[in-house]
Amino acid sequence: MLTKETDSKQTADKKYLVPFILITSLFFLWGFARAILDVLNKHFQNALHISITHSALIQVTTYLGYFLMAIPAGIFINRYGYRRGVVFGLLLFGLGSLLFVPGAAIGSFYAFLLCLFIIGCGLVFLETAANPYVTELGARKTATSRLNLSQSFNGLGSIFATFCIGQFLFNNTDEGGNVAVPYAILGVLVLAIAVVFSRVSLPEIQHDTTAEDEAQGSNIGKLFAHHRMFVFGLFALLCYEIAEISINSYFINFVTGMHWMTDRTASLVLTCALAFFMVGRFLGSWVMRHIKATTMLLICAIGSVVCIGLVLCDLGFISLAALVGNYLFEAIMFPTIFSIALTGLGNLTKSASSLLMMTPIGGCGFLLMGLIADRTHVVLPFVVPFIGFLVVLAYAVREYKIAKCN
Numbered sequence: 576m577l578t579k580e581t582d583s584k585q586t587a588d589k590k591y592l593v594p595f596i597l598i599t600s601l602f603f604l605w606g607f608a609r610a611i612l613d614v615l616n617k618h619f620q621n622a623l624h625i626s627i628t629h630s631a632l633i634q635v636t637t638y639l640g641y642f643l644m645a646i647p648a649g650i651f652i653n654r655y656g657y658r659r660g661v662v663f664g665l666l667l668f669g670l671g672s673l674l675f676v677p678g679a680a681i682g683s684f685y686a687f688l689l690c691l692f693i694i695g696c697g698l699v700f701l702e703t704a705a706n707p708y709v710t711e712l713g714a715r716k717t718a719t720s721r722l723n724l725s726q727s728f729n730g731l732g733s734i735f736a737t738f739c740i741g742q743f744l745f746n747n748t749d750e751g752g753n754v755a756v757p758y759a760i761l762g763v764l765v766l767a768i769a770v771v772f773s774r775v776s777l778p779e780i781q782h783d784t785t786a787e788d789e790a791q792g793s794n795i796g797k798l799f800a801h802h803r804m805f806v807f808g809l810f811a812l813l814c815y816e817i818a819e820i821s822i823n824s825y826f827i828n829f830v831t832g833m834h835w836m837t838d839r840t841a842s843l844v845l846t847c848a849l850a851f852f853m854v855g856r857f858l859g860s861w862v863m864r865h866i867k868a869t870t871m872l873l874i875c876a877i878g879s880v881v882c883i884g885l886v887l888c889d890l891g892f893i894s895l896a897a898l899v900g901n902y903l904f905e906a907i908m909f910p911t912i913f914s915i916a917l918t919g920l921g922n923l924t925k926s927a928s929s930l931l932m933m934t935p936i937g938g939c940g941f942l943l944m945g946l947i948a949d950r951t952h953v954v955l956p957f958v959v960p961f962i963g964f965l966v967v968l969a970y971a972v973r974e975y976k977i978a979k980c981n
Contacts, residue, residue, distance in 0.1 A: 591712040594777050598712075599725040601661065601705050604765065605698045606732025608668065610823070611740050611757070612637060612691075613845065616941075617827045617838055618744045618754065623684055627828055628945040634824050636688040638938035640695025641702075646795075648703040649929020657704045658777040664700025665769035667693055672762030679755035687754070699932050707928040708777075710914050719868040719914040723860035726910040730853030734846055741842025794926035802923075804977070808916030809930055811970035815908045816937030818879075818963030822901070824941040825948070825956060832953035835895065848902045855906025863911075869971070869978040872911045876968040878904030883961045889954045908967060915974055937963075 616630045652660035671693030678686040709725045710718040743752040798805055826848065827841040836844065863871050882904060885897035913931055920927050940963070944956035 595709065595712050595721075595725075597772070597775065597777070598661075598705050598708055599728055600768070601701050602725050602727075602729040603732040604668070604768070605701055606729035607736045608672075608694060608698060608732075608761070609637075609820075610733035610736035610849065613823045613826065614737055614741045614744055614842055615754070616824055617831070617841075619684065619687075620828075621838070625684065626945070626949055627825075628942065628949050629684075631824070631939075631942040631945040632684075632688060633691060634820060634938040634941045637691045637695040637698075638820070638935045640692045640697075641699040641938075642933050642936035644696045644699045645703060645929045645933040648700045648932065649926050651700070652704050652929075653925045656777075657708050658772060658775070660700050660704035661777075662769050662773050664697045664704065665765055665772060667697030667700065669697075669762045669766035669769060671695075671697060672758045672765060675755045675758035675762075679753060690758075699935075703925075703929050703932045706910075706913055706932070707917060707924050710917060711924070717864065718918075719911055720860045720863040722910040722914050723856050723863060723907055727853055727856035727860060730849060730856050730906065733849040734853060737842055737849055738846040741846065742839070745837075745839040745842055794923050795930065798920075798923055798927055798930065802920065802927075804974070805916050805920065805927060807970055807973065808912055809934070811967050812909065812912045812916065812931055813934040813937050814963040814966035815905070815912060816934045817940035818883075818937075818960035818967070819905055819909070820935065820938035821940040821944050821963075822883075822898070822957075822960050824938070825944050826898075828948065829898075829953055829956075830895065832948070835892075844899070848899045851899060851902040852906045855903040856910070859907035859911070863907075867978055868911050868915060869974045871907060872915070873968075873971040873975045875904040875907055876964060876971040879908075879964040880961070880968055883957055883964060886957045887954065887961060894954075905964075912967070912970070 612633055615633050616627075619625060619633065620627065620630050648660065648664070651663065671690050674690040674693065675687065678690050705725075706722065709722050712721065740757050743757060744754065746752050823845075826845050827838060830836055830841045830844060831838055859871060859875075879901050882897040882901035886894045886901075888894065890897075916931060917924055917927055940959050944959050947956040947959070
């Protein structure tokens with residue numbers, strides 16, 4: 576009997592291996608696309624002579640695309656499936672990237688913002704499809720570990736983006752490199768990948784119909800009415816995105832504003848920080864095969880609160896070390912909160928995922944950091960991510976207590 580169960584499990588694992596590899600490749604792509612934004616901020620400040628607050632429109636516009644298209648993406652994926660959702664997202668991503676070529680010819684900051692908005696709309700389709708799909712490709716008990724493993728390649732994409740694009744754009748000239756070049760290459764690559772996904776078969780995951788599914792009302796209404804911990808998880812994920820995206824976007828401005836290094840060196844240090852981020856996700860994926868995800872989330876939330884607290888204390892290079900160290904702690908938060916929040920939602924999973932993928936609008940938190948930085952001191956803006964991590968800590972404590980009682 577045990578042999579039959581083992582054989583059945585191995586067969587299921589093999590069935591999902593190729594889809595898992597294909598979907599995980601997407602995590603690299605959007606990690607690359609989102610990390611470029613952190614370099615673009617300082618590049619456009621230098622090339623177009625704009626303030627930190629003005630350059631924050633890069634994040635606002637991109638993540639506005641996430642916010643506005645998340646629910647339509649969920650509806651599309653519910654109706655047409657994960658594969659078509661991925662292909663449509665790749666097409667929008669590729670189109671927005673290629674539009675950087677005429678955008679550079681126009682030379683207007685707002686033309687670039689339009690391109691980034693289209694990219695943001697494409698990325699939310701990819702993330703709304705890929706994140707829940709990975710949690711479904713195998714046993715429920717390893718879902719969080721599996722998503723952390725896939726998200727590790729998101730970190731790898733971020734490293735490539737900040738290193739390669741940072742060195743290209745910060746080339747010791749007044750205007751820097753031509754931003755259209757990397758985006759044109761990215762656009763061609765993404766459209767080629769879209770062709771690949773249009774020709775492969777991805778298994779759709781089916782759930783048994785429950786009494787909740789048959790009840791009247793919209794899926795989103797049911798989530799808010801009957802799943803309070805999902806709602807708390809949604810808020811915690813929003814606060815995490817405010818913290819994580821704002822720190823990434825502000826990093827180069829902070830370390831150069833403290834007169835610790837040049838723009839070019841700062842992009843290298845950010846690359847090292849993102850390497851910590853990637854390592855944190857790989858380690859988290861392994862550790863969560865041995866301890867509960869809720870325990871890991873609690874430990875990391877405490878670590879991030881302490882690290883950002885040290886940054887706010889303005890302790891010189893101790894603050895810099897704490898800022899880089901925070902990347903190790905925050906690494907597991909998005910996939911872990913995402914996976915925990917989706918637990919037990921069954922046929923509501925796709926709708927829940929679309930709501931969770933509205934949370935990158937938290938990237939607009941960088942606008943608040945920019946406003947504070949332009950009016951006060953470069954250290955004070957870190958109060959924004961500090962509050963964000965406090966909310967994550969509160970959610971982690973609550974989930975830890977629930978898991979301990981079960």
